[in-house]
Amino acid sequence: MSDLHARHRKVLPDWLALYYEDPLEITHGEGRHVWDAEGNKYLDFFGGILTTMTAHALPEVTxxxxxxxxxxxxxxxxxxxxxxxxxxxxxxxxxxxxxxxxxxxxxxxxxxxxxxxxxxxxxxxxxxxxxxxxxxxxxxxxxxxxxxxxxxxxxxxxxxxxxxxxxxxxxxxxxxxxxxxxxxxxxxxxxxxxxxxxxxxxxxxxxxxxxxxxxxxxxxxxxxxxxxxxxxxxxxxxxxxxxxxxxxxxxxxxxxxxxxxxxxxxxxxxxxxxxxxxxxxxxxxxxxxxxxxxxxxxxxxxxxxxxxxxxxxxxxxxxHDLQGNARRVGGLLIERLRAVAAQDPGVREVRGRGLMIGVELTKPGTDLADPDRAAAVLEAARAGGLLIGKGGGHDTSVLRIAPPLSLTVAEAEEGAAILEGALRSTQ
The missing domain is CATH 3.40.640.10 (Type I PLP-dependent aspartate aminotransferase-like (Major domain))
Incomplete structure (x- = not known):
């Protein structure tokens, strides 16, 4: 456990949720990418819970x-x-x-x-x-x-x-x-x-x-x-x-x-x-x-x-018509993820609009949520250089994808490929 994680647990509430078995400290970001305290670079597909809407360190906002x-x-x-x-x-x-x-x-x-x-x-x-x-x-x-x-x-x-x-x-x-x-x-x-x-x-x-x-x-x-x-x-x-x-x-x-x-x-x-x-x-x-x-x-x-x-x-x-970009790039990303899901019996549904996409995981052949696999996919995606979220009402088994609205087609493809690998590694 890192020193910062130990300090966090000592002074902050137990119910303050953290992602990952080894929680991540994000130190800086640019565009659609962020870096952690160890210098690892990630493509950010969650934007601080849908909050980094345009881009990290956007010069106009800064x-x-x-x-x-x-x-x-x-x-x-x-x-x-x-x-x-x-x-x-x-x-x-x-x-x-x-x-x-x-x-x-x-x-x-x-x-x-x-x-x-x-x-x-x-x-x-x-x-x-x-x-x-x-x-x-x-x-x-x-x-x-x-x-x-x-x-x-x-x-x-x-x-x-x-x-x-x-x-x-x-x-x-x-x-x-x-x-x-x-x-x-x-x-x-x-x-x-x-x-x-x-x-x-x-x-x-x-x-x-x-x-x-x-x-x-x-x-x-x-x-x-x-x-x-x-x-x-x-x-x-x-x-x-x-x-x-x-x-x-x-x-x-x-x-x-x-x-x-x-x-x-x-x-x-x-x-x-x-x-x-x-x-x-x-x-x-x-x-x-x-x-x-x-x-x-x-x-x-x-x-x-x-x-x-x-x-x-x-x-x-x-x-910069980021709404239009969300429609175009988000549409491509959804179709790419649906193609991946068609090969995975544990993906119940890929749904969403624009750059607000959910991938629901269930135990194959059932409608039972699979929160353990969702957590495993989150870890595997991080290992591959991609940050995503999770949620859902029937246990936490929906992968939540919501990048900044300036996401490029190349970045969408990169993120989809990393997520595809994470899904395959957890089947």
Whole structure:
């Protein structure tokens, strides 16, 4: 065990997860690559949990942070903040939400916590609909609506949470149905649930479930849900912490795959917008955002140096059409991985969109999760020079692949070849 690992275990919580039997210390990165303390180079296919969105050490972001830090890092929201207003204007414009207001936080957890505060206050209800297999953060309220048992350490909650079918297409009681039949059955389930309870404040849903293993429903499910929700006045919160900013390739926001009824009432975001800086936030219609009748501030949300990073990162993303790159390169990567999976009886499914790809592992000939093999593949991929993630709702047996959106075709092929070797070595 390294000295740093021993020190980590002595002063940090036991439940603070670390990857790998011999945990990795990443010391620096550039582009789509990172290096560890021993000088080993890795192709990064996880980006600090989908957070390094454009590239490691992107010069445009580094310069913006350095220049802003040379002026002022922080003043709190008690004072006017030009970078915060500039970024809020851009996000409000691209959100699709009419008369949008933006509130900045420091994380996706805090963003979802704020969205729940807004929805329950606006609707005067503490009942929330959430999806099975979901994940929304680690705060007390976010854990209370998380539908993934592995990431929900307590059943105590300030909210009454009712869980809805639909987030996982390939498992559960409706898996054998057609896409249209699946949507119809999930809508019927939602209607039945609402017939047994007072109207909830909101439905919160990830367009693609991240920690849950990059699972998603057929396109249009949340639009169909929205028609039911509107009849009851129930708000729709889209948790875009992992899906936002063009990662899915086909859409800038994940909700747009379900968008025939218009944008959500509330959108939460974080991770990629800061490219590693601590930025989260909430976008909502003005009457929802302004429903709080008490004073509030954010000490660290929207601080000048993180807002400068977000502005530079968003500008680079849009100017270089990284959404389009995610669609093109991600499509090639998915097809390459599906070809590999066809030769491996332990791969149940390769799924995803853009550069948000899941490879689900099961014990051959069954639907039983194979978390031991997933852990072994993670180790073998690292040995080959590739960093990936893992997740899933039926034990942790889904390999999670989410590189920076500037990934090249050559790097996609390189990563796929390393992963192919890791899969073969663990059969």
């Amino acid at each position: 310069k913006a942070v350095s220049e802003q830090a040379g002026r002022i890092n922080h003043s709190s929201t008690l004072y006017l903040n030009r970078p915060m207003v500039d970024l809020a204007e851009r996000i409000a414009h691209i959100s699709g939400i009419p008369d949008a207001r933006v509130f900045f936080t420091t994380s996706g957890t805090e963003a979802n916590d704020t969205a729940l505060l807004l929805a329950t206050t606006h609707r005067r209800s503490n009942t929330v609909l959430a999806m099975r297999n979901s994940y929304h953060g680690r705060s007390f309220s976010a854990v209370g609506i998380t539908g993934n048992r592995g990431w929900s350490p307590t059943s105590l909650s300030p909210l009454q949470t009712l869980y809805v079918h639909g987030g996982v297409r390939g498992r559960g009681p409706f898996a054998a149905l057609s896409d249209a039949g699946f949507i119809e059955a999930c809508v019927a389930d939602l209607k039945d649930l609402l017939g047994h309870t007072r109207p909830p404040a909101a439905l919160i849903a990830e367009p693609i479930q991240g920690v849950g293993g990059f699972t998603s429903p057929p396109d249009g499910l949340y639009a169909a849900f929205r028609e039911v929700l509107n009849a009851y006045g129930i708000l729709w919160i889209a948790d875009e912490v992992q899906t936002g900013w063009g990662r899915t390739g086909e859409h800038f926001w994940g909700w747009q795959a379900h968008g025939r009824s218009g944008p959500p009432d509330i959108v939460t975001f974080a991770k990629g917008i800061g490219n590693g800086m601590s930025i989260g936030g909430v976008i909502a219609r003005s009457e929802i955002m302004n429903c709080l009748d008490a004073n509030s501030i954010s000490t660290f949300g929207g601080t000048q140096v993180t807002m400068a990073a977000g502005l530079a990162n968003l500008s680079y993303l849009l100017e």
